[in-house]
Amino acid sequence: MIEIKNLHVSIGERKILDGLNLTVKDGEVAAIMGPNGTGKSTLSYVISGREGYDVTEGEVLLDGENILGLEPHERAAKGVFLAFQYPVEIPGVATMTFLKAAVNAQRRSRGEEELQTPDFMKMVREASTKLGINMDMLKRALNVGFSGGEKKRMDILQMSLLQPKFGILDETDSGLDIDALRIVSEGVNALRSPDRGFLVITHYQRLLDYIKPDTVHVMAKGKIQKTGGPELALELEKSGYRDYVGEAA
Amino acid sequence: MAARQETVARVEEIDVDAYKYGFTTDIESEKAPKGLSEDIVRFISAKKNEPEWLTEWRLEAYRRWLTMEEPKWARVDYPPIDYQDLYYYSAPKSTPGPKSLDEVDPELLRTYEKLGIPLREQEALAGVEQRKVAVDAVFDSVSVATTFREELSKAGVIFCPISEAVREHPELVRKYLGSVVPVTDNFYATLNSAVFSDGSFVYIPPGVRCPMELSTYFRINEKNTGQFERTLIIADADSYVSYLEGCTAPKRDENQLHAAVVELVALDDAEIKYSTVQNWYPGDSEGKGGIYNFVTKRGDCRGKNSHISWTQVETGSAVTWKYPSCILRGDNSQGEFYSIAVSNGYQQVDSGTKMIHLGKNTKSRIISKGISAGNSQNTYRGQVSAHRKAEGARNFTNCDSLLIGDKCGAHTVPYLESKNASAVFEHEATTSKISEDQLFYCMQRGLSEEEATALIVNGFVRDVLQKLPMEFAVEAQKLIAVSLEGSVG
Amino acid sequence: MTVQAIDKKSEAETALAGAFEAMKGKGASALRQASWEFFARKGLPTRRVEAWHYTDLRASLRSVAPLGAPGAITLPPATDGRLRLVVADGAFRPELSDVAALPAGVELSSLADVLAKDDAAVLAALGLPENAGADAVVALNAALMQDGVVLRVAPATEVAKTIEILLLSTGGEARSSFTRSLVLVGDGAKARIVETSLALTPSGAQENHVLAFSIGAGAEVEHIADIGPQSESAIRLFSLLVTAQAKAVFKSLGFIEGGGLVRRQIFARLAGEEASVALDGVSLLGGKHHADTTLVVEHAAANCKSRERFRSVLDGQSTGVFQGKVVVRPGAQKTDGSMQSRALLLSENATMNNKPELEIFADDVVCGHGATCGRLDADQLFYLVARGLPKHEAEALLIEGFAGEIIEAIGEEAARDVYFERIRSWLANRGDGK
Secondary structure: OEEEEEEEEEEOOEEEEEEEEEEEOOOOEEEEEOOOOOOHHHHHHHHHOOOOOEEEEEEEEEOOEEOOOOOHHHHHHHOEEEEOOOOOOEEEEEHHHHHHHHHHHHHHHOOOOOOOHHHHHHHHHHHHHHHOOOHHHHHOEEOOOOOHHHHHHHHHHHHHHHOOOEEEEEOOOOOOOHHHHHHHHHHHHHHOEOOEEEEEEEOOOHHHHHOOOOEEEEEEOOEEEEEEOHHHHHHHHHHOOHHHHOOOO | OHHHHHHHHHHHOOOOOOOOOOOOOOOOEEEOOOOOOHHHHHHHHHHOOOOHHHHHHHHHHHHHHHOOOOOOOOOOOOOOOOHHHOEOOEEEOOOOOOOOHHHOOHHHHHHHHHOOOOOOOOOOOOOOOOOOEEEEEEEOOEEEEEOOHHHHHHOOOEEEEHHHHHHHOHHHHHHHOOOOOOOOOOHHHHHHHHHOOOOEEEEEOOOOEOOOEEEEEEEOOOOOEOEOOEEEEEEOOOOEEEEEEEEEOOOOOOEEEEOOEEEEEEOOOOEEEEEEEEOOOOOOOOOOOEEEEEEEEEEEEOOOOOEEEEEEEEOOOOEEEEOOEEEEOOOOOEEEEEEEEEEOOOOEEEEEEEEEEOOOOOEEEEEEEEEEEOOOEEEEEEEEEEOOOOOOOEEEEEEEEEEEOOOOEEEEEEEEEEOOOOOEEEEEEEEEEOOHHHHHHHHHOOOOHHHHHHHHHHHHHHHHHOOOOHHHHHHHHHHHHHHOOOOOO | OOOOOOOOOOHHHHHHHHHHHHHOOOOOHHHHHHHHHHHHHHOOOOOOOHHHOOOOHHHHOOOOOOEOOOOOOOOOOOOOOEEEEEEEOOEEOHHHOOOOOOOOOEEEEEHHHHHHOOOHHHHHHHOOOHHHOOOHHHHHHHHHOOEOEEEEEOOOOEOOOEEEEEEEEOOOOOOEEEEEEEEEEOOOOEEEEEEEEEEOOOOOOEEEEEEEEEEOOOOEEEEEEEEOOOOOOOEEEEEEEEEEOOOOEEEEEEEEOOOOEEEEEEEEEEOOOOOEEEEEEEEEEOOOOEEEEEEEEEEOOOOOEEEEEEEEEEOOOOEEEEEEEEEEOOOOOOOEEEEEEEEEEOOOOOEEEEEEEEEEOOOOOEEEEEEEEEOOOHHHHHHHHHOOOOHHHHHHHHHHHHHHHHHOOOOOHHHHHHHHHHHHHHHHOHHHHO
16 A cells, blocks of 8 residues: 655755645555646656655655655565656667566565576566567667557566556556557556556546546646546546646646 | 686676785796896797797897887876886796696696686587687796697697797798787887787688687786787688687786787688787776786788777776777778777776778778776777778777766777778767666666666677677676676765 | 977977067067967977877978068958958058947957056956967967957947958968957857958968957857968968856857868867857868868866867868867766767868867766768769759759758858858869869
């Protein structure tokens, strides 16, 4: 379970999150919707520990433990996974090499034994097949020259290999066509389980047709403005965010 | 083969900030008196039973050297070297030229085993599918063992210490020695010509593809001893050879001088691939001690369609001054230079290449990756030139530098000189640090900062690592990681 | 300070020593003396000096032409919309200049007047910037400077008209001149300065000009160095010294059409945060002309940006040289530097030497450079010829495009047209250069 309590975050002088409260239970898929520039991506970066954000107040608890003091890789090992809005290209680093390094680093950090190559390959092959990822792609440098859809699929593949406690999907739908969106969503849905929570950040209702949320939160002006069920997303699709930003959107 | 695998295993055991090759071998040695004079030059020549022409050749170089000055243009800084305070000849006492491995001092064999270079020919142990590597081991001033000689000689390949080649194959040595790096070339090369002690000699006859990798392993052991090896490789028409070179030295507080000369000659349609993993002792974390590595390496693509490729991984030495070059004389000849230079601590590297296009349709390619960390200075210096008659010459140069930390420097100094309108040169260079985005991405996936840095650095140098024979590539990758230990955070 | 004599003085060096004796009394004596001593120690640069790797001034300057003296001049027609300041044969000529038309906020003096008064502020600004301090030609200029203009642009002044400093060489026989001009641009001011070197004489002049800019915080300056055609005996040295304070913007274009030895050197120092420089250049060379552009951009403060784009078109037996060095000092984090030099060799006997350098002492930087050299692209040429253009027209079109990319960036519209026209006329006369 992730609990965010009274989170205040600024970048330099600019206040981005202003006392945000949010709880996502294990097994729950929560969607956060909101207009551009309300701090949705900031929230995902603060949870995962990116530098450059000043947390002036509040806490982020993962299963009761405040993770704000931890390094990003320590949070990852504890089960925080961020699917990036724009997955980064890393020239020269073969995807397979990277996957193995990440999986084993997390296992080491948790005191588990590292996977040997044959077991690891088997695991990757199974996961890749499910996501329609060609094994040849894994020999290429990470994300370099991948299409938007391929990059997103690669992130979902990593999620399925790393089996996180809590997954954040940051605008996963951006830059995806319908087919890619469907494949990515199926990948996510396959990972839904009673002991894993998700936070789906999106601007549009469209993604939520594929990944059905249990709860929908409307975020604006640095905090959650309204919480409801899936019907809230449909409502927003019609009326827009006007009511929440206090001016014509 | 097993030797290589053991090397790899050996390197894998290397842990943080320890130069594991820093041990000394306790072995009795025979030295020439300290200092340099005509007598010392004669002494070295006599020790090796050299013919008179070579003694004269050395003396001429020595006299010339007396009139020369150390080059000052490189971006390296070190206290003046007292050339009279060095030993120019040191040989393990028990080896007046062993005939077989059984005669080699077991202490020496243990030394090379410790370094991961067993000199026993382990055909029996090595699986059938394993590749063989013939090794010439040079300990201070002399070659102590050369393996697989019989098998090579069946193919007509000559692979032996150069001192032996002088005696056994004088016509080849006389014809080619100094023909690529003239005696008068530069201060260090001239010094080497006067006092060179040992090194490897390779001759591949026409039409022969050398049946195994050849390798020389250099080890400086003695205190205050300069190492001046000389390597000469001749690939006759339509032949091929791949040659590997490795170097280590004990940890010592004082600096040690290494001034080698390597000459490569490729005749018509021949190809030479020369790879180096240079891991001389770099000095301690305060910059004390370490090897001064002043090396002249040059290949002459003398024949048409000839091809010379230099690959180097430079992680060691306190000061490196080294520009493996290609003279593209034959029409359609090709030269390549692939380099990874890692500097940390107080290391200073000034390295690069020269590609001299003389023939028609000659091609060259330069990929250089510099990584500076700690308080080090890392300079790429390279020259590409096309002469009037180098119709259709092509060069592509890519030169990237990565900085880790704000106390080091990364510098790029290319000279691009074209006197031919049909020559096409392209040069690109970048300098940057590891991107925060890349680091964060890796850390988000669970890697520590150090692991993430190592991973990204490996990606950065990958293009060059791929040019190394596979076993060497693994070794080089580990070495790079070790060299950068402690540079993060 | 003791002066160490260099091994053996060349004839030209001896003549320069004589010229220095004659200039000694003309103000700024301490600066002149120190500069002379520095020059005397170094001598005229040869290729052994790394910054002069491809240009041997000592060998080229065999004898020194006598210093020029003011005489009667017929001025070439002025470019529309520009205010002109005439410096002929090393002397500022107010009577020929648009002095009265200078707008409010722009103050003008002659360098000779300022030096005679030993104005401390000006002398300080004349002192060598750190990064140009080792250059013998700049030092020689400081020792022998005859005259020039000193322009002060008051803070927040926007000078609408372009101010042109016209550097003339006249007379029947070759003369040498040493001019130094200084432009002090106040905070937030904007100005456009053109430096035009023109010979009204067929005999090759020997010129050594220094133009120094001190650019205040947030000020914007656009500069053009117009180095028009000259004979193969001309020796022409142009040094541009720039110091840019925080958020200052400096743009400069060098347009070079020849001379036996042309050396344009730029020493630009980004002294305040978020300053930026954009240095461009076009060289069109034929015959036995030799043009060397050497620049050092020094990032001394964080968050600065530098861009350099140089294009050389080389015909006949000409030689082009580009040496560009970007230096990032410790602490100059977030430096963004990019440099590009491209050369087109049109003839079999032309030569191009490129030396782009990076010298970096800060880690959080993005710096890069590129250099290419080759002939016209065969595919492009074929495409144009296949569409019906005669070969020479197709070539001209491609060359114009190659050089024109740089010209496009000029802010002053009239100047863009002028330089496009100059490129076309150079192309039309190309046959003569061989």
